[in-house]
Amino acid sequence: MGYLLYNGKLVTGEGIKEAAIFIDGEKISRIIPADKLEDGFPKNHTEYETIDLNGKLVFAGGIDAHVHFREPGLTHKADIGTESLAAVKGGITSFIDMPNTKPATVTASALAEKLALAEGRAFANYGFHIGATNDNFREIETILETGKDGITGKDFGGIKVFMGSSTGNMLVDDDETLRKIFGIKEKEILVHCEDEETVRENFRKAEEEFGDAIPFERHPAIRSRKACILSSIKALETAIELGTRLHLLHISTREEAEMVRAAKLSSVNITAETSANYLWFTDQEYHRLGAMMKCNPAIKTPEDRQALRQALRDGVIDTAGSDHAPHMKEEKDRKYPVCPSGVPSIQQSLQVLLTVADEEDIPLSRIASAFSEKAADIFGIKDRGYLKEGYYADLAIVDMDAVQTVTSEGLAYKCGWSPYENETLKGVVTDVFVNGQRVVKDSVQASMKPFGQRLVFEK
Ligand SMILES: [Zn+2]
Incomplete structure (x- = not known):
C-alpha cells in the first residue's frame, strides 16, 4: 500500500503550489495539482493510506x-x-x-x-x-x-x-x-x-x-x-x-x-x-x-x-x-x-x-x-532533491504556523547538546518520508528501521 498526501503546499525552487502526492513503494508516482481534484481530494484511491496535510508545507x-x-x-x-x-x-x-x-x-x-x-x-x-x-x-x-x-x-x-x-x-x-x-x-x-x-x-x-x-x-x-x-x-x-x-x-x-x-x-x-x-x-x-x-x-x-x-x-x-x-x-x-x-x-x-x-x-x-x-x-545526485514524479519519495513536511523552542531533551545528537538550545524557531517538522517510508510521524520517530540508501552520483 502506498500513501496519498493531500491538502499540502508543495514548495519547490519554482514556487508554491497546492497538490496531492501519491507515493508508490519508494517513489513519488504522481503529483496532481489541487485544481485538478474535486474538493481537493482524489476519488477512488482506497488502496492508499491517505494523509490530510491541512495546508502544511511539503x-x-x-x-x-x-x-x-x-x-x-x-x-x-x-x-x-x-x-x-x-x-x-x-x-x-x-x-x-x-x-x-x-x-x-x-x-x-x-x-x-x-x-x-x-x-x-x-x-x-x-x-x-x-x-x-x-x-x-x-x-x-x-x-x-x-x-x-x-x-x-x-x-x-x-x-x-x-x-x-x-x-x-x-x-x-x-x-x-x-x-x-x-x-x-x-x-x-x-x-x-x-x-x-x-x-x-x-x-x-x-x-x-x-x-x-x-x-x-x-x-x-x-x-x-x-x-x-x-x-x-x-x-x-x-x-x-x-x-x-x-x-x-x-x-x-x-x-x-x-x-x-x-x-x-x-x-x-x-x-x-x-x-x-x-x-x-x-x-x-x-x-x-x-x-x-x-x-x-x-x-x-x-x-x-x-x-x-x-x-x-x-x-x-x-x-x-x-x-x-x-x-x-x-x-x-x-x-x-x-x-x-x-x-x-x-x-x-x-x-x-x-x-x-x-x-x-x-x-x-x-x-x-x-x-x-x-x-x-x-x-549530480540521481533521482533525489526534487518533488517530481519518478523521484524517490524523500519528503519533509512542515507546519509553518508552529514554533518550537529547542531543548536538550529534543535533540537526537549523541553529544546531547547544541548552541541552538533555548532558541525559538519557526516551522516544525511534523512528518518525514525516506524512500517512501514514513520515518517521522507527528514529530515522533515512527520507525526504528534505518531506510537510508546509498546515493548515486552522476556528476
Ligand atoms: Zn565542515
Missing part, C-alpha cells in the same frame, strides 16, 4: 552535503546511526559526510570502508566526499581514470580541499598540488578557505597576550576575516583560471559573498555554501555561548550575517550545508587553544532557514532550492 527532503558524522574513529562524539536520525528529525533525508575521520577518507579503500559502515545503519540516504592531501593526487586520479578497490567517480560526492586549514593530515598548502586538484574536471571541488599563515600569526599574538587563557571572544580575530578572504580569493581566482567546478564551503563574511557574486559572472561552475550557524549567530554572542559556538571559520559580525542572508535571498549562496560537527561537552569545556572547533546543528538547520526566511521575507522557493535542489544539481 519540501523535498533536505540534501546536506556538509556533515561530520565522526565515523570511523571518533564515535564517542557521534556516529552514522545517531546523527542520521537527528538529520531525519530535522527534515534532512540525505547527507554527504566529510573526510576528516580516523582514518581520513583519502584513499579508495578508506572510502569503501565508510560505505560499508553506513550500509543498513543510516536513517538518511548516505554518501561521502574524498579528501585531498599534498600527496594523494595520484590516488584520486586513478579512482577517476580506472577505478580502484571497487571505487569509481560515481561512488563519492566531491573532493574536499582544506586550503590552509589543517584538519588531521588534510592540508593542501603546496601550490603545484593545489593547481593539479583544481584541474580535475570530473568532480566538484569543495573548499574550506582560511589562510593558515594568517591564522597562525593571529594565534601567536593572542597567546602572547593571554597565555592559554585566550578568551573565546578572540576567536573571530584569530580565525579572522582576512584569513577567509585571502584564501577565498586564491580559490576563486584559480577556479576561474582553470574552469574548476568549485563549491566554496561555509562562507562567513560579507566580502566573500560579494566575491562569489562577482566570480559567478566569470564562471558558471562556481557555487557557494553557508551554514545555519552563520545565518543565525553573530560575534555578539561569544560572551554567552563561548566554546559552544566555536567553529571554523569563526562566526563574524551582524553585518556579515545580514550580507549572507541577502546572498541567500539572491541565490549568490547556492546551498545551506549544516556543517554539523559534534563534540562532547567535556571537550568543549577545555581552554581555548585545545577546545575543538565545531557545532552540532543538523536537526535545527531547516528550522533556522525557515525562521530566517520569515524574518527577512525570503521566498520559500529560495529555501527549497538551497535545502535540496541545488545540492542535487551540483553533485
Whole structure:
C-alpha cells in the first residue's frame, strides 16, 4: 500500500503550489495539482493510506552535503546511526559526510570502508566526499581514470580541499598540488578557505597576550576575516583560471559573498555554501555561548550575517550545508587553544532557514532550492532533491504556523547538546518520508528501521 498526501503546499525552487502526492513503494508516482481534484481530494484511491496535510508545507527532503558524522574513529562524539536520525528529525533525508575521520577518507579503500559502515545503519540516504592531501593526487586520479578497490567517480560526492586549514593530515598548502586538484574536471571541488599563515600569526599574538587563557571572544580575530578572504580569493581566482567546478564551503563574511557574486559572472561552475550557524549567530554572542559556538571559520559580525542572508535571498549562496560537527561537552569545556572547533546543528538547520526566511521575507522557493535542489544539481545526485514524479519519495513536511523552542531533551545528537538550545524557531517538522517510508510521524520517530540508501552520483 502506498500513501496519498493531500491538502499540502508543495514548495519547490519554482514556487508554491497546492497538490496531492501519491507515493508508490519508494517513489513519488504522481503529483496532481489541487485544481485538478474535486474538493481537493482524489476519488477512488482506497488502496492508499491517505494523509490530510491541512495546508502544511511539503519540501523535498533536505540534501546536506556538509556533515561530520565522526565515523570511523571518533564515535564517542557521534556516529552514522545517531546523527542520521537527528538529520531525519530535522527534515534532512540525505547527507554527504566529510573526510576528516580516523582514518581520513583519502584513499579508495578508506572510502569503501565508510560505505560499508553506513550500509543498513543510516536513517538518511548516505554518501561521502574524498579528501585531498599534498600527496594523494595520484590516488584520486586513478579512482577517476580506472577505478580502484571497487571505487569509481560515481561512488563519492566531491573532493574536499582544506586550503590552509589543517584538519588531521588534510592540508593542501603546496601550490603545484593545489593547481593539479583544481584541474580535475570530473568532480566538484569543495573548499574550506582560511589562510593558515594568517591564522597562525593571529594565534601567536593572542597567546602572547593571554597565555592559554585566550578568551573565546578572540576567536573571530584569530580565525579572522582576512584569513577567509585571502584564501577565498586564491580559490576563486584559480577556479576561474582553470574552469574548476568549485563549491566554496561555509562562507562567513560579507566580502566573500560579494566575491562569489562577482566570480559567478566569470564562471558558471562556481557555487557557494553557508551554514545555519552563520545565518543565525553573530560575534555578539561569544560572551554567552563561548566554546559552544566555536567553529571554523569563526562566526563574524551582524553585518556579515545580514550580507549572507541577502546572498541567500539572491541565490549568490547556492546551498545551506549544516556543517554539523559534534563534540562532547567535556571537550568543549577545555581552554581555548585545545577546545575543538565545531557545532552540532543538523536537526535545527531547516528550522533556522525557515525562521530566517520569515524574518527577512525570503521566498520559500529560495529555501527549497538551497535545502535540496541545488545540492542535487551540483553533485549530480540521481533521482533525489526534487518533488517530481519518478523521484524517490524523500519528503519533509512542515507546519509553518508552529514554533518550537529547542531543548536538550529534543535533540537526537549523541553529544546531547547544541548552541541552538533555548532558541525559538519557526516551522516544525511534523512528518518525514525516506524512500517512501514514513520515518517521522507527528514529530515522533515512527520507525526504528534505518531506510537510508546509498546515493548515486552522476556528476
Ligand atoms: Zn565542515
